[in-house]
Amino acid sequence: MLARSFLRRLADGVAAALLAVIFVAFILQIALRYVFDWPVGWTAELSVICWLWLVLWGAAFVLKDDEEIRIDLLAQLLGPRAGAAIQVLGAIGIVVLFGMSLPAAYEYVRFMKVEKTSYLHVRFDVLFSIYILFSVAVIGRHFWNLVLLLRGKPSASSGSASS
Template identity: 50%
Template sequence: MIENLAAIGSWLRARAENLLAAMLAVMFIVFIIQIVFRYLLNLPIGWTHEISVMMWLYLVLFGTAFVVRDSEEIRFDLFYAAASPRVRRGMVVLTATTVVVLFTISLPAVIDYIAFMKVQRTAYLKIRFDWLYAIYGVFAVAVIVRQLWLGINALRGVDPVSVDPLKSTSGV
């Protein structure tokens, strides 16, 4: 059962990475189109800017919610690596509790704001802003779930991944 869930999780993660790569490709292609139209053809177009901004927004929030691992998150590695496993677990619990409380408090206002934004649309493509900003609600829920998981594991005594400050990696 656990192996099946792990396999499904790995497959979903790979598809999320594929989606991020596609978003990056779209953003790059649209950026090149924008340069060609503006500087070579002297015909500035606005829809390319809108798509670039949308892709960047979704790249960052979707990527952080579903692709970036905890080991790839930004932290003060010098302090974290120098701490004992027990202190590291305490750091994780403190951080997770703070993030869960703050994101949970803000979640109703976030959802209200996203729902409110249905009255506005983007200038060129006429995409409703509630559809555009919905990714932040997904991101907020994903952050809450991830931090709850990390905090509970730390309370159960699972040692967070040790960090070697002398080892430089890409997070893989």
């Protein structure tokens, strides 16, 4: 449990650091452009890179299952047993589809090592590698929810916070 708490704090810290970098780059961009009359492009590029990583990192490691936005109206209308069946089908669908797309996504990310960003010269394979982490986390999270559902236990995503 201590390791899980540490990993959660680490994930939150990475997300907070990415948000801080976006904020500092934004303020720096404004200051350089309007105070010093020196427009630069690297600040915008850094903000976009950090935003991409923040969104996918946050969705993969920071956002809890019960905080995700879900449309579970059909599952609620059909009752608990049919709702659980719909959740099982949904989890299977996500695991299978993300699993099927993972090799192609990996090949694309690997292929993109030949390109770099314009200002910071970050290789695109490094930039897009967060998508692979995101995909693996989504597969793992939904596989675990599937295991819980098949054991007859409520998954983390079946809480009342779902929409």
